[in-house]
Amino acid sequence: MKFRFPILIIDEDFRSENSSGLGIRALAQAIEGEGAEVIGATGYGDLSQFAQQQSRASAFILSIDDEEFTAGGDEEPAIANLRDFIQEIRFKNSDIPIFLYGETRTSSHIPNDILRELHGFIHMFEDTPEFVARHILREARSYTAGLAPPFFRALVDYASDGSYSWHCPGHSGGVAFLKSPVGQMFHQFFGENMLRADVCNAVEELGQLLDHTGPVAASERNAARIFNADHCFFVTNGTSTSNKMVWHSAVASGDIVVVDRNCHKSILHSIIMTGAVPVFLTPTRNNLGLIGPIPLDEFRPENIQKKIDANPFAREAQAAHPDRKPRILTITQSTYDGIVYNVETLKEILDGQIDTLHFDEAWLPHATFHEFYRNMHAIGRDRPCCDNAMVFATHSTHKLLAGISQASQILVQESKTTKLDRHIFNEAYLMHTSTSPQYAIIASCDVAAAMMEPPGGTALVEESIAEAINFRRAMRKVDAEWGDDWWFEVWGPDEMAESGIGTQEDWILRADDNWHGFGNLAPGFNMLDPIKATVVTPGLNVRGQFAEAGIPASIVTRYLAEHGVIVEKTGLYSFFIMFTIGITKGRWNTLVSALQQFKDDYDKNIPMWKILPEFSQQFPMYEGIGLRDLCKQIHETYKAYDIARVTTEMYLSVMQPAMKPSDAYAMMTHREMDRVEIDDLEGRATAVLLTPYPPGIPLLIPGERFNKTIVEYLQFARMFNLKFPGFDTDIHGLVEENVDGVAKFYVDCVRTNN
Template sequence: MRFHFPITIIDEDFRAENVSGSEIRALASAIEAEGAQVAGITSFGDARSIARQHSRSGAFILSIDDEQFEDVASASKTLDNLREFVLEIRHRNSLIPIFLYGETRTSRHITNDVLKELHGFIHMFEDTPEFVARRIVHESKVYLSRLAPPFFRALIDYAADGSYSWHCPGHSGGVAFLKSPVGQMFYQFFGENLLRADVSNSVDELGQLLDHTGPVAQSERNAERIFDCDHLFFVTNGTSTSNKIVWHSIVAPGDIVVVDRNCRKSVLHAIIMTRAIPVFLQPTRNHYGIIGPIPREALEFERLQSAIRTNPFAANGGDRPRLVAITQSTYDGILYNADAIKRMLDGKVDMLHFDEAWLPHATFHDLYDSMHAIGAGTTRCQDSLVFATQSTHKVLASLSQASQILVQDSESRSLDRECFNEAFLMHTSTSPQYAIIASCDVAAAMMEPPAGTALVEEAINEALDFRRAMRQISLESHGNWWFQVWGPNDLVEEGTGTRADWRLESGAAWHGFGEIADGFNMLDPIKVTILTPGLDIEGKFADIGIPAAIVTRYLAEHGVVVEKTGLYSFFVMFSIGITKGRWNTLVTSLQQFRDDFENDVALNRILPEFVARYPQYEKMNLRHLCAAIHAMYRQHDVAHLTMAMYSSPIVPAMIPADAYAKVAHGEVEHLDIELCEGRVAASVLTPYPPGIPLLIPGERFNRAVVEFLRFSRAFNERFPGFETNIHGLTQRLTNAGVRFYVACLAGEAFGQIDGEGP
């Protein structure tokens, strides 16, 4: 299978009509005669820009001419350019071949820091171009042959060997698609390689994900080494499944588990499936709707014991939890000092589970030292096992649904891999998508130092450059409104800074989480929350506001799609795939929004697709829409309403598994929200944003939750297209208008509204 990795020649005479140009072009022709491709560049130019393109090259040839050494000044400049370029390449790639090509200069003219990074020093007139070309092409082939990690290499070989497929899937390497016109479209869209690589687990030479053998096992061991953990398992249907595998491997019915209330739904599903008894820890929250950390003191073991004793279903089970689960990196980027948590709870709980779906990059940069669960330099527990689950498709470069489970053994015990694999088999398909496995393999290989560190540092730098650009625009706005970026007040002028720059200090006004432990948490700088005008950190509404939902609707219609939208904030993430062009486009789009707002442009001009779908906005202008939604938010004091909703006491009526058992037996009533206060929830109720469950099965609806649902109903009815999305809520059109229904457990009084039953 042929890949495109040209050998890059950098020579200012590459196109010149002189002896030097003639010789370098002769070398290029000889390289092409060997079957390789050549890319010619006439200047080092911006060494960093060329170095960032190292991933596209099979080797570099750097040319130096005698004229560049004619005097001290030119020699010094030549050596400086050469050094900068070589060191930039090696900062990202320690293996790609680099050759120096010159006329009469020798290694004694080159400094050792450059010389030691070279694969060879070629003199223009000593060997034939053909001989030199063979050597360069050989080194390039050796380099490229070592790039693919184990599973990806095996998959390439299998797809290329032309084997006839007699196994599943039924499209037989894509052949079935060729028999249908729409199948032809599908085939042409995805390409032959993807379809040839979509194979069955009966292909022995690719190994088995289910029992971790062959190339799959080799790749998992390779990822173990790169992520510096004791065990690593690839998972092909997301960290939702990774979380369930971990829990089913270590949690049994009746076990007490202490869980971050700011957990993902998969953890709640794991609680239900394992019949565990949950004791929830409440995180802080600010009036922007940003979820903060669980206070450090709440994680002290004595406080955990007290919380267990006051839980009506955990009180008789002792006060030692089987597991403590922490959301390590909240959606908005708040991190915990994982080493401190491990020291606090080591030996007091059997296992610690850090849901690091948004944090697989942390182990590769010292900015995150101690702020991730497993990896180089992290604390190893004496007695407790530590699990981390990571979505490598969120920040790293895997395909969607790619995930991995990391395990760190304690000093006194190791993971029982055979028992663990029983849970792995329980949740893993016998027909995994091999392209996802390959992407897990490649995503890990991409993070091999120094490349991984360079990739993470670039992502951090891009995020900081974006933050700096936004602040500069704010300064140049001379008091006129502009979007703000949530984060520390002080921002380093250049570079990534240190962890101290991103620590959350107690009482700092910018974060709004109140009196928290100094330095126990930090904000991940690549998670960027942009604030729109209209609401301050105290929850006070301004006279004029620009709801974030309108901004992100505008951005989407102009080709910019964000990750999450709040009331007056929206979230973007600087993964390793974000570029300057992408974030500058975001800045430009925000400036265009501001101009359109100031000019009060008609919605049918700036949001034509939206207005076509919702014609009731056809005669509105941008300011009018912003003012209308802002007024409703202000009238209902939504900032305090949502704060009360998440901070109000939640009363459990039964353990989640018992509630779900009633659901499975159909013992459910779908009640209008006006009738649900005091009733027991039968499903998970989750507003988006922020995607944090309000209620889980077995918990009672309280007044604060009902008030929020009433507001959502009124808002959704008045502003279609900007609806609050609440999982677990059903909307129905009745004689009395749109009504909201929720699933409650049967057995209590049931009512009807206006003659309309559920």
């Protein structure tokens, strides 16, 4: 299989008719004669943009005979340009071949700091162009041959060798699709390579994901090395599955587990499946609905013990096995809104107190590759291991890195006293993985890890941080230019570095800061990841105070979506965007432009049919309403029901367990439950997860009782959904049924005896 990696030549004479131009073009023709592609340029242009070509090129050939060398001064401008360009390349790529060539100049004219970065020096006309071309191509092909990591290389080789397929899947390398018109469309859309690479685990030369052998195992070892972990396991079912694997390898029925109250629902599913007894650590929240950190004191062993004592089921479990520690701690690192914890502080507090420390780093796989995040992620270079506790980190490779959907991985850091039993762990792994894994997902795990090999990975992360901070600066610039008029705010520290990315200290959450709204936080314990950007719309401040006028975020994001800008999450007066390694200046500048257009349409009160034609066609009731008028209606509804207070209080309220989650779930599976209308829920124990979107964090888990605040929220959601269709509050676990033409809302609760 031939990949396109041209050789890039930069010479001001590339298109000239002088002897230098003739010579370099002769070399280019000789390289093309050997079957390679050449791209010629006459200048460096924007160095940083030109150096981006390092990801597409197989080698650089740079002239040192340009006219700038004749200039005087302390250092010739061409040398300075050359140095800057090479440094820009090496910032991202330490391996790509770089050659210098000249007619009159030699290595004696080049400083040592440039010479040490070179793969060769070509003196024109001393050898034939054909010989020089072969010399360059030997280095270029050696470089490209070493790019592919183990599994991806094996998969490419397999898909390229023309073997007939007699195994699953039934499309047999895509052939079945060619027998049908719609199949032809599918084949043309996805392409030959993807379908030839879609194979089953009968292909021995690709190794086995299920028992981690062959190229799969080599790739997992390679990823473990890159991420500085003792072990890495690829997962093709997403981090929801990775979390369940970790839990089933460590937790059994009746074990006490310590869990972040705002964890992902996969952790709550794990509690139900394992039969564990949870005690929860409650994060802070601000009145914008953003999830803050769990206070440091919540993690202290004496306070965890108080929670165990206060929970009748945990108390009973501890009495039955007084010699057992809590089996696992799981916290969300980072939170959906970008708050991270100092992991070393947690290790110091909890090592020896809890058997396994699990950090759900679905949204933080990039952190290990940049000093900006030092100590704010679970496993990495020069990170000390615990004396007793095993440390797991689960990563959504597809969220922040370059994996395709469902690509995930589990990293393990062993303790000084405990080594991972791979055989026992693999029993839990097999419980949750498919026996027919998608090999393209495995390959993307392999490639995503290889892409993060320093220095390239470090450069990618730094670019993400830089783009995120530049977006924040641009939004503040617009705000300053509008003066007293309204504009959007990007949630974050009041002060930022004037240029560059600054340091970690710029993003630490401090107790005396007003911007975050999380109260009195421990020094140095938490940081906001700047690549997670929450845009705050006018109408509500972090103290929960409503303004006279407001712009609900759901209207803004609906507007953005119809203008081709899709955001990650929408709250009452905020929406969330992420600056992954794939985000570009063009994308975030488009967002700024779209927000400017929204402001203009809002200020002019343009009717909905004109600015949101598709939405208005779906919901004709909004057609004639002006954008500003609709914002006013929804804002006044939020304000009348004081919904910011309600949503904050319901997540911070004390949840009362009526039974173990696994017991409540068992009653649901046996249909020992009642479908209870919203107004009658107070005091009843839910049989299902109740999860409002946003933020997609479960509010109640099976076996917990409804309190007054939660019922008040559900009553508001019922009213709002009927009044403003299209801007519905989505609540998983809430059942809507039509009774005599009237929509009614229910939740399935465990059946009581009375």
